Amino acid sequence: MSTPLDLDPFAFGGVPAPRPAIGMGQWFSARASRGAHRPALSFEGRTWRYGELAGEVDRLATVLAEGGLKPGMRLAYLGFNNPMFFVALFATTKLGAVFVPLNFRLTGPELAYIIDDAGAHTLLADSAHHAVLDGVRESLCCRAFWNADGKAADPARWPALADAVAAASPWTAPAAAPAADDVAVIMYTSGTTGRPKGAMLTHGNFWWNHVAELYTMDVMADDRLLVFAPVFHIGGLNVLTLTTFLKGGHVVLQRHFDPATALAALAEHRISTVFAVPAMLLFMSQQPDFAQADLSALRLIMCGGAPCPEPLLHLYNGRGIAIQQGYGLTETASMVAALTAEYAATKIGSVGHTTLLTQVRLIDSDGGEVTEPLARGEICVRGPNVMRGYWNQPEATRQALGADGWFRTGDIGYRDADGFHYVCDRVKDMIITGGENVYPAEIESVLAGHPAIAEVAVIGAPDAKWGETVVAVVALKPGHTLGLDELQAFAGERLARYKLPRQLQLVDALPRNPTGKILKYKLREERRPA
Known part of the structure; x- marks a missing residue:
């Protein structure tokens, strides 16, 4: 697809130049x-x-x-x-x-x-x-x-x-x-709210994501990247992985994620970079030899897919490793924003600034732009990394992707006075109790600090009086116990009363998808009244 010369970034002096490959x-x-x-890829001994x-x-x-x-x-x-x-x-x-x-x-x-x-x-x-x-x-x-x-x-x-x-x-x-807008990959979304949709990701989407990562995360030719996230997912495929190939680095690939094997590989291969979701980092930190593991070569952990709990950030910071939190989606070919290492300790919980060439704005429920610092709104994204649309679904494309190029993510976020972005929750996960909007991720970040809790998810349950009530679904650490009164007392020091869990449900483990994201829709379905 040709571009008019006056808009052609590869035209010099009015003469079209050969386009880069x-x-x-x-x-x-x-x-x-x-x-x-140069070594490109290692897998199971080869x-x-x-x-x-x-x-x-x-x-x-x-x-x-x-x-x-x-x-x-x-x-x-x-x-x-x-x-x-x-x-x-x-x-x-x-x-x-x-x-x-x-x-x-x-x-x-x-x-x-x-x-x-x-x-x-x-x-x-x-x-x-x-x-x-x-x-x-x-x-x-x-x-x-x-x-x-x-x-x-x-x-x-x-x-x-x-x-x-x-x-x-x-x-x-x-x-x-x-051409830059020719489709390279159709990547299907999880389909947690209906049939999966195929996000059409173009060659240009991938290319500009690589450029953004090179600028934001300083991917280097001598990097050794450990990949254990499933590569059928946008995080495993296009957070660092393809950019490392582009740069000429060395990708060490594992068939599955296993926390003990992953931890051992960090030392064995002198790994310098990793992409992981918080659950993976948590499971590695729970290995008996975590404190003694040689992580001296590890310069960058890129964390995404879910907010990283503060205790986990501090745990890895204590090992001298700054976790850079990022934010992205399948539909944005991955990266939207990233927190650089220099701010990892001072902007805990933030996903940083937008990546190169990507724009973010917040809108309210009526579509008006939200500009006040700390005011929440739905995150919308525009840039060369945003998908062309959903395969064979023009109506879904129209609803998600406006004619002006803004993609509605379905995520709720805000920015602080310094321009740093924060992701609060999914629009569909927000709980409305007694007329108040409650964001589960905020509650989860507090509860995750309780010494008895291994993992936690907060959902809303129907309530005749309040509309919805806050439910904490918790998996405990081995040998620990926990009651609702104790949990409320712990959380009450940092949360308003209307945000406190009114129900506590203990489970052996939380349901997750292959990339480690908690499947809240399954928790809600399991607890839906008959």
């Missing part, structure tokens, strides 16, 4: 050609250098193209974290096709809905997930099926992709040169 398949090939010898990984990408591109995958078509990938995920991502985009990562926690019918909604031509799945797909395979729209790992499978139904790649010749045609 910002297509995902383009820039990865360029990076590999400029540092083929390390691929950039040249080796690029060779895998080129041969897979040949296999996919010969199988009928053409520009604009969709390739779906289902599996645990594995190097083949990235090989498939770069090969797909090199052909000008669209990559669709799938959530491995979904059931067969849920996966079938997404695969068919996306109209996927090709499906790659690791052997651990063949059974769930076999149950719905006959109804799928896919034309090609591949086994994405080297483990035993039914070769007639799931031919081994690794064998085909090994036998293929490298793709020699030039990489597709997409």
Whole structure:
């Protein structure tokens, strides 16, 4: 898609200049050609250098193209974290096709809905997930099926992709040169309030997110990034991970998140950067050897997905590690705002300033702009990182993305007098009790400081008198007990009375999605009156 010269950032003196290769398949090939010898990716005892990984990408591109995958078509990938995920991502985009990562926690019918909604031509799945797909395979729209790992499978139904790649010749045609607003990835949202929606993320969305991360987090060529968050999710894929590849750094990939294994890897690989959600950091800190673990190489923990409790921030700060909190969404290709290390201790709880080229404004329930410091409103985002829209859902796109480019996030936030942003809660999670707006995240941050509490979620429950009442759902640390009176006394020192929990419910563990976010809708459903 062309741009008028007077608006063309790559026109100099009125003469169009060659546009930079910002297509995902383009820039990865360029990076590999400029540092083929550098370690790119380590996984379960093996390390691929950039040249080796690029060779895998080129041969897979040949296999996919010969199988009928053409520009604009969709390739779906289902599996645990594995190097083949990235090989498939770069090969797909090199052909000008669209990559669709799938959530491995979904059931067969849920996966079938997404695969068919996306109209996927090709499906790659690791052997651990063949059974769930076999149950719905006959109804799928896919034309090609591949086994994405080297483990035993039914070769007639799931031919081994690794064998085909090994036998293929490298793709020699030039990489597709997409426009900035051509779709690179369709990433489906969690669908906690209905059917999942496919956020169309463009090559430009990803590129400008990389630029923002380079400026905000100083990603360096000698960084070693540990990735244990699931890469089908925007956080695992595009918070630091792709930017580290772009910069020529070294990604250490783990198949699953395991707190003991993750903690050991930090020392073994001299990890310098990590992205994690607060629950992952909590579980690592609960390991018996956490206090003795060698974290001396770790310079940056980027934390997102949920507010990081103050006790956890102080715990890692005590180890000399500043946790940088960030804020982003699938629909914004990840980063919207980030708190730089210099403010980590003085602006606890803030997600910092907006990233480069991204704008944020707050609106009230009538759509008016909220400008007063500390006044709450719904967060709206505009910038080159904001999605093109939802796949096949024009009405949902219209509701979320205005003609002026502002995306309504559904999150509530405010900014302080210094311009630092804070995220309070989801609009749908807000509790209205006795006419007062109560934000669960505020209560959770206080309750998390109680010495008996391992994890906590606050939800609203129907109440005949007040409309809703505040409920604390708590998982206790081993060997501890807790009653409602004690909890109210503890919280009452920092919270107004109308914010105090009126019910306490103890559970063994809180339900979470694959990235560690607490599934509050499940808590509400479980406690909904019959």
